[in-house]
Amino acid sequence: MHLYSGRARTIESVVGVLILLIMIATAVGIYIISRDYNMARFGVSSPQESQGDFTSVGKAETYNNDNLYEKIDGKAPMYQEAGFVKLDTQRFAAKSNSELGFELYIYDMNNAKNAFSVYSRQKRTDATDLNDLGTSAFGYVAGNAICISLGKNYIEMIGSAESNELVDGMKGIAKDLSAKFKPTDKDKIVELGYFPEGTVAGSWKLQIDNAFGFDGLTDAYSATYKIGGKGVSIFFSKRKNADEAKTVAKNYYDFLITNGGKVVTVDSEILKSAGGSVVDFYGAFEIVFPAGVFVGGVHEADNKQAAEKGAEVLIDQLKKVTGEIGG
Amino acid sequence: MADQNQNNLGRRQLLIRGAKAAASIAATVGVARWLYDSKGPGAKEEEAGFLGTLAKGLPDFSVPRKDGQVISIVKGENRAKTVSKAIELLGGIERFIKPGDVVVIKPNVGFATPPILGATTHPDVITAIVKLCYEKKASKVIVTDNSINDPASCFTISGISKAASAAGAEVVMPKDSYFSPLTLEGGSLIKDWPVYCAPFAKANKLIGIAPLKNHHRSAASMTMKNWYGLLGGRRNVFHQDINNIIAELAMLVKPTLVILDGTVTMMTNGPTGGSVSDLKKTNTMIASCDMVAADAFGCSLLNLKPADLPYLAIAEKAGVGTVDYESLKPLRAEVI
Amino acid sequence: MKITTVRRINQLFFFALFVWFCIVATVGNKFWQIRNWPINWILQFDPLVALGTIVSTRKFYGPLHCALGVVILTIIFGRFFCGWICPFGAIHQFVGYIGNRGKKVAEKIRLNIYRKAQCVKYLILVFFLGMAAFPSLASSLQTGLLDPIPLLTRSFQLVLLPIFDRGAYLTSVNARYYEFGWLIFAVFATAVLLNLVIPRFYCRFICPLGAFLGIISRFSIWRIGKTKSECINCKICEKACEGGCEPSGNIKIAECVLCFNCRDDCKHDLIAYQTVPSLAGETQVDVSRRGVVLSFVSGVVAAPAIRLSGKVASNWYTGVVRPPGALAEPEFLKRCLKCGQCMRVCPTNVIQPAGIEGGLEGLWSPILNNRIGSSGCQLNCVACGQVCPTSAIRPITLDEKHGLGEFASAGPIKLGTAFVDQGRCLPWSMDKPCIVCQENCPVSPKAIFTKDVFTTVRDGVVSIKQITGSTIEIERGIPADKFRTGDYYVLFEDGSRCKISSNTATSVGISEGKVPASAGKIEIQVRLQKPCVDIEKCIGCGVCEHECPVSGKRAIRVTAEGETRSKDRRLLL
Numbered sequence A: 001m002h003l004y005s006g007r008a009r010t011i012e013s014v015v016g017v018l019i020l021l022i023m024i025a026t027a028v029g030i031y032i033i034s035r036d037y038n039m040a041r042f043g044v045s046s047p048q049e050s051q052g053d054f055t056s057v058g059k060a061e062t063y064n065n066d067n068l069y070e071k072i073d074g075k076a077p078m079y080q081e082a083g084f085v086k087l088d089t090q091r092f093a094a095k096s097n098s099e100l101g102f103e104l105y106i107y108d109m110n111n112a113k114n115a116f117s118v119y120s121r122q123k124r125t126d127a128t129d130l131n132d133l134g135t136s137a138f139g140y141v142a143g144n145a146i147c148i149s150l151g152k153n154y155i156e157m158i159g160s161a162e163s164n165e166l167v168d169g170m171k172g173i174a175k176d177l178s179a180k181f182k183p184t185d186k187d188k189i190v191e192l193g194y195f196p197e198g199t200v201a202g203s204w205k206l207q208i209d210n211a212f213g214f215d216g217l218t219d220a221y222s223a224t225y226k227i228g229g230k231g232v233s234i235f236f237s238k239r240k241n242a243d244e245a246k247t248v249a250k251n252y253y254d255f256l257i258t259n260g261g262k263v264v265t266v267d268s269e270i271l272k273s274a275g276g277s278v279v280d281f282y283g284a285f286e287i288v289f290p291a292g293v294f295v296g297g298v299h300e301a302d303n304k305q306a307a308e309k310g311a312e313v314l315i316d317q318l319k320k321v322t323g324e325i326g327g
Numbered sequence B: 001m002a003d004q005n006q007n008n009l010g011r012r013q014l015l016i017r018g019a020k021a022a023a024s025i026a027a028t029v030g031v032a033r034w035l036y037d038s039k040g041p042g043a044k045e046e047e048a049g050f051l052g053t054l055a056k057g058l059p060d061f062s063v064p065r066k067d068g069q070v071i072s073i074v075k076g077e078n079r080a081k082t083v084s085k086a087i088e089l090l091g092g093i094e095r096f097i098k099p100g101d102v103v104v105i106k107p108n109v110g111f112a113t114p115p116i117l118g119a120t121t122h123p124d125v126i127t128a129i130v131k132l133c134y135e136k137k138a139s140k141v142i143v144t145d146n147s148i149n150d151p152a153s154c155f156t157i158s159g160i161s162k163a164a165s166a167a168g169a170e171v172v173m174p175k176d177s178y179f180s181p182l183t184l185e186g187g188s189l190i191k192d193w194p195v196y197c198a199p200f201a202k203a204n205k206l207i208g209i210a211p212l213k214n215h216h217r218s219a220a221s222m223t224m225k226n227w228y229g230l231l232g233g234r235r236n237v238f239h240q241d242i243n244n245i246i247a248e249l250a251m252l253v254k255p256t257l258v259i260l261d262g263t264v265t266m267m268t269n270g271p272t273g274g275s276v277s278d279l280k281k282t283n284t285m286i287a288s289c290d291m292v293a294a295d296a297f298g299c300s301l302l303n304l305k306p307a308d309l310p311y312l313a314i315a316e317k318a319g320v321g322t323v324d325y326e327s328l329k330p331l332r333a334e335v336i
Numbered sequence C: 001m002k003i004t005t006v007r008r009i010n011q012l013f014f015f016a017l018f019v020w021f022c023i024v025a026t027v028g029n030k031f032w033q034i035r036n037w038p039i040n041w042i043l044q045f046d047p048l049v050a051l052g053t054i055v056s057t058r059k060f061y062g063p064l065h066c067a068l069g070v071v072i073l074t075i076i077f078g079r080f081f082c083g084w085i086c087p088f089g090a091i092h093q094f095v096g097y098i099g100n101r102g103k104k105v106a107e108k109i110r111l112n113i114y115r116k117a118q119c120v121k122y123l124i125l126v127f128f129l130g131m132a133a134f135p136s137l138a139s140s141l142q143t144g145l146l147d148p149i150p151l152l153t154r155s156f157q158l159v160l161l162p163i164f165d166r167g168a169y170l171t172s173v174n175a176r177y178y179e180f181g182w183l184i185f186a187v188f189a190t191a192v193l194l195n196l197v198i199p200r201f202y203c204r205f206i207c208p209l210g211a212f213l214g215i216i217s218r219f220s221i222w223r224i225g226k227t228k229s230e231c232i233n234c235k236i237c238e239k240a241c242e243g244g245c246e247p248s249g250n251i252k253i254a255e256c257v258l259c260f261n262c263r264d265d266c267k268h269d270l271i272a273y274q275t276v277p278s279l280a281g282e283t284q285v286d287v288s289r290r291g292v293v294l295s296f297v298s299g300v301v302a303a304p305a306i307r308l309s310g311k312v313a314s315n316w317y318t319g320v321v322r323p324p325g326a327l328a329e330p331e332f333l334k335r336c337l338k339c340g341q342c343m344r345v346c347p348t349n350v351i352q353p354a355g356i357e358g359g360l361e362g363l364w365s366p367i368l369n370n371r372i373g374s375s376g377c378q379l380n381c382v383a384c385g386q387v388c389p390t391s392a393i394r395p396i397t398l399d400e401k402h403g404l405g406e407f408a409s410a411g412p413i414k415l416g417t418a419f420v421d422q423g424r425c426l427p428w429s430m431d432k433p434c435i436v437c438q439e440n441c442p443v444s445p446k447a448i449f450t451k452d453v454f455t456t457v458r459d460g461v462v463s464i465k466q467i468t469g470s471t472i473e474i475e476r477g478i479p480a481d482k483f484r485t486g487d488y489y490v491l492f493e494d495g496s497r498c499k500i501s502s503n504t505a506t507s508v509g510i511s512e513g514k515v516p517a518s519a520g521k522i523e524i525q526v527r528l529q530k531p532c533v534d535i536e537k538c539i540g541c542g543v544c545e546h547e548c549p550v551s552g553k554r555a556i557r558v559t560a561e562g563e564t565r566s567k568d569r570r571l572l573l
Helices: A006-035 A068-081 A112-121 A164-180 A190-194 A242-258 A269-273 A304-325 B002-035 B079-089 B123-135 B151-157 B160-167 B225-230 B235-252 B291-301 B310-317 C003-023 C047-057 C062-077 C080-085 C087-099 C105-111 C116-133 C148-164 C181-196 C201-206 C208-216 C261-265 C289-307 C329-335 C341-345 C383-387 C398-402 C436-440 C543-547
Strands: A054-063 A086-094 A101-108 A137-142 A145-150 A153-159 A205-207 A220-227 A230-238 A262-264 A277-281 A284-291 A294-301 B071-075 B102-107 B140-144 B170-172 B179-182 B193-196 B205-215 B219-221 B257-266 B279-288 B331-334 C223-226 C271-274 C351-353 C366-368 C417-420 C448-468 C471-474 C488-492 C497-503 C507-510 C521-533 C556-559
Touching: A006 C003, A054 A068, A054 A101, A068 A086, A068 A112, A086 A164, A101 A164, A112 A137, A112 A145, A112 A153, A112 A205, A137 A164, A145 A164, A153 A164, A190 A220, A190 A230, A190 A304, A220 A304, A230 A304, A242 A277, A242 A284, A242 A294, A269 A304, A277 A304, A284 A304, A294 A304, B002 C062, B071 B079, B071 B291, B079 B123, B079 B257, B079 B279, B079 B331, B102 B123, B102 B225, B123 B140, B123 B160, B123 B205, B123 B257, B140 B160, B151 B160, B160 B170, B193 B225, B205 B225, B205 B291, B219 B225, B219 B291, B225 B235, B235 B310, B257 B291, B279 B291, B291 B310, C003 C080, C003 C087, C003 C148, C003 C261, C047 C062, C047 C116, C047 C148, C047 C208, C047 C329, C062 C080, C062 C208, C080 C087, C080 C208, C087 C148, C087 C181, C087 C201, C116 C201, C116 C208, C116 C289, C148 C181, C148 C208, C148 C341, C181 C201, C201 C208, C261 C271, C341 C351, C341 C383, C417 C521, C436 C448, C436 C521, C436 C543, C448 C488, C543 C556
Parallel strands: B071 B331, B102 B140, B102 B205, B140 B170, B205 B257
Antiparallel strands: A054 A086, A086 A101, A101 A153, A137 A145, A145 A153, A205 A220, A220 A230, A230 A294, A262 A277, A277 A284, A284 A294, B071 B279, B179 B193, B205 B219, B257 B279, C223 C271, C351 C366, C417 C556, C448 C471, C448 C521, C471 C507, C488 C497, C488 C521, C497 C507
C-alpha cells in the first residue's frame, strides 16, 4: 500500500516514459547508422570499382603468357594458340546480396578474329544468344555464365549461381562493356556474311588453324545449315586464289583418306562437277571441294543426302561470293 | 522553525554539493579536451626514453681548421710519447681543449679482450689523452663506448676502465635510457635509429681513439668505423650495408680530433683477432682533424689501398674529409 | 509506470543490444553482419576504458568520447550505468534473482547487507591504475581483465557465441577456435555463479568500473535516501537491494546502483530519490587510506616486475605475431583491452587470445596462430583494426597494409617473416617434391621462390640391361609406378637427363629427350624445388604456414622477426 502523493507517481511515470522514449530513439538511431555502410573500410571491397549493382571484391589480377596457366590451367594453350595477349580478372558481388556474384575475365586476344575464334569454339550448346550488344559483337548466356566476343576482347562473366537476378545484372554489365569496348569497323568479321541463307545464326565457329585436326586447313569458318529441319555442319576457308583452294581441298581429302576415310561415290552432279569428294569417315560423311577461292565442305554429317544438298548450296554461294569479291 | 532550519541546511548542502559536482564535471571535460586525441596513434608510436628525444643530430665538436695542421703521423713504439708528439704537431692540446671543457673520449671498447690482443683501444693512449685534457684544465673527461659484449667486462678486461679512472676520467657505461632516436639528414640508413646521445648532451669536445684493425665486413676498422659504437638497437642489421653506414656515421659525428693507433696493427682475423700472430708492429700514431685522411693513411699500414675501402670515397663525396692525405701535407716525426 | 519496470526494460534493452552487437561482428554486409553497426558502442561508453587508456597513454582517444557523457551523468545522478545499462550487471541481477527466489525475506535481507569487503573493488581499481600510470617504469593496461564490458565482450565473442553457434555457423563460415577460450569461460562462469553465494557478487566486490563510478558519484545531486530519520526498521528495503548499500541505515551512496528496489519495497514510502542526503545519514565506504596507497604502489611496482621477464625487451617471444596495424609492443600493451573484438571479426579466425608467452601482461591479447583458422592473415582484409576500440590495432587502410599510394615509401606492413625449417621441409630434407608454400604465397611477386635441384634418389643408381626405344630395362628392381609423377628423371652417364613417364619394377620409360647410345648405368633423380623466402617481399601473413602439408609443427613458420611495428625486430635495413 503506497502512500506516495499523486504528484510523485506522475513524475515517476513521466520520467519512465521519457527514458523509454530515449531508449527507442537510441535503437532507431543505431539502426539508421547501421544502414549507411562502406565495406571498403574492412578491405572487403572498393566501391569506386563497382559495376552497376555489383561491387568489386578483392583485387584485380592480370595474367600474361607466362602465368596464364595459374588461372585457367589446361585451357591456357587454347588461348595461347589463338594469339592470347593478356587476361584481366576481377570478382564482383551483388550489392543486394553478397552471396551472388561473378568473376569477370577479359581476354585480350590481339584482334577480333582471335577473340571470335576462342569465343565461337567454346560456345555452349545450350546458349541463348544476346542480340543487343551492337554490331560486330557476339554474346550468349549459358546457365550461370555470359560470354562475349567484343572486338579484340573475349569476355567471360562466370556467375556464382544459376540465378535470374544475377544473370539479369550480368546482362546489364555486358551492355555496359559492349559500349565501353565498342568494336570498330576493322573488327568486323566479313566472312560470317559468306554463309548461305538458311545458316543458323550464332552457330558460327572460327578455327584459326588446325581445323578438324588437319593442320593445312586454316581460318576455317563453320556453321550449321538447316535442311528439312535437320542441321549439317558446313564450312569454308578462304584461300589466296583458286589454285591454292584446289590444292588445300586435295590435301584435306588426302588427309581424310590417310587417316582411315573410305571414298564414297558422289551422287550430286553439282558436287561432282565442282571436283568435290565425299568420304565416309568412321560412319560420318565428310565432303570437301574447291569453289572459287574457297575450300568448302561438310563436316561430320550423318546423312549423305543432306550433306550433299548442303554442299550444293554452299558451292553455289561460295562461287557467288568469289564473283563479288573477285579472285 | 526546526523544519525551516532543516530546509535551509538541506539547501546549503545541495548548493555545496552542486558546486562540487559542477567543478568535477568541469574538470573532467577540461582534462578530456586537453588530452583529446581524435586521430589516434600513428604508425610510429614509440615510447620516448628517459631523456626524451634529442633534436637533430649530434653537436658539432670540431675546432676551426688550420691548413697544414690537419694530420700528423709519428713513428715510435711508446704510445704515450707518440700520441703527445702527434698532438703537439697539430698545434698542441691547447688548440683542441679549452679550460672548462667537458671532453668525451670514445675509444673502441667493443670486446672483452686484453690490450695485448689489439682489438680494443690501448689504455696507454687513453691515459695520455686524459692527462693532456686535464693539463689544459678540462673540467671533466668522460670515457665511454657502447660495447658489443657486456660493457662492464669490456671496460675492465680491456684495461680502459682502470687507465681512465686512474687518470681522473669518468667511465660511463651505456644504459638503454642513454639512447635517443635520431635521424641523419641526407642519410638513408640512420633514420629514427637509437643513437648513444646522452653522454654527449653536456660535452663540448669529442676525441675518438681507434686501434688499427682488419675487419671482416668492412676490410678495415679505424677512426670512422669507431663511431659504430654510438649506434644502439640491433645495430648488426647495418652489417648488410657496412660501407654506407660507416660513411653516414662519419657524416653524423663531427669530432674535435681523432687518434688512430697504429703502434700495433691487427692484420688478419679482425675485428676480434684473438691471437697475437694476427698483429704486426707498425709503430705509427696518427692524430688528425680529418677522419677520412687518417683512415686513408691507415690503409697503407694494412697493406690496402684507399680504393679497397669504398666508405672512404663515399665519405669524401659527402664532404667529410680528404682521401688523398698527402695533399694535406701530413706532419711527420719520430720519437724513440 | 513504476520506475523499476522501466529499469528492467532498459536493462533488457541494453543486454539485447550487447548481444546483437556480438552477433553482427561478422564481416559482411547483410543486416545481421557488421556493415556499420556500432559494435564497439558499449565498450566506447565504458568510462573505465577511457580512464585506463588516458592513464596509460596520457591521451583521450577520440572514439571513446561517449564515456565522457556517462561520467557527467554519473556525477549528477549516481551509478545509473551499473543498475540500468551494464549488460554484465543485468546478467548478475538475473542470476541472483533466480538463485535466491525461494528464500525467506529475512534471508534475502541478510544477503544484501553492506559488507566491509566491498572496498576490495576500489583497491582493484587503484591497483590497475597504478600498473598503467608510469610509462617510465612500465605501463601496462590491465583493467580489461576485470572491467565488466571487455570481460563480457570477450566471454560472448570468444566463448559463448562459438559454443551456441556450433553447427549453425550463422556468425562464421566454419567452427571457430580460441586457444584460451576455456580460461575466459572459467572467469566468466565463476563471476556468474558467485551470484548464488551473494547476489551481484561481482558488482559489489570486484568490479573496478563500479568502483570508479562509485567514486565519481560522491557529489551526485540526486541520491537515494530516507525522508525521515526514524522508521520501524523493518529493513524490508534491503530485501532486493542490488548494491548492498544499506538504504535502511546510513546509506553508502558510492555503492548504490540506482535500482530503486528499496523505494519500491518500503511499505511506508520513507525512501525517495531526492536532492537532500538521507535523513538517516550517509556514510562513506570503508576504504582505508593505507589500503589505497598500498594497492596503488603494488600496481606501480607490479608493472615493471612483470617486465622483468624481458618479454617486452630483448627476450621478446618470436611467436607473438600481432595483427596488421598493431602498435609497437610497449604502446600496444598500453591500449589493448583484451576485449576480443579483433579475434571475433577476423574472417579466418587466425587472431587468437594469447596465453602468457608474450609476458603475463599479454594474456588474452591478440596474436596470430596460423595453425588455427581457415587461412593466414588475408591480403585484402583490415577488419581487425577497424573494430579495435582503443586503436591498439590502428584502423589502417588496404593501401597502408600493402604499402601503396601515400604509403609507398613506408612499404607494406609486415607481421613477421616466414622461415623455412629445412629439417622438416619435404624437398629440403626428404627429397620429396612439394611447393605448396610457394603456390599459396599471396604476395605479388611471390615472396617464396624455389631453388631447383636434381638429386639422385636413394638407391637410385642402377645398371642398364637393355634399351628399347624410349624404354630402359634395368638390372635391379625399383618400386613400380613410383617415378612416373613427372618429378623424376633419368641421368645418363654422358650427363644428359630425360624425364620419366612410366616405370615398372624393372624398367623406366622416358618421355622427353633422347636416350644416349651407350649407357652403362643410370641414376634416377628427382627434381626438387626447394622453397626459399625473400625477406624483402615476405609480409608474414602466414598463409604458407597455414598451408604447409607438414601439418604438425610446420616446415615453414612465421615469427615476429622483421615486423614493421617495432624497429628493434627488423631484419633488414
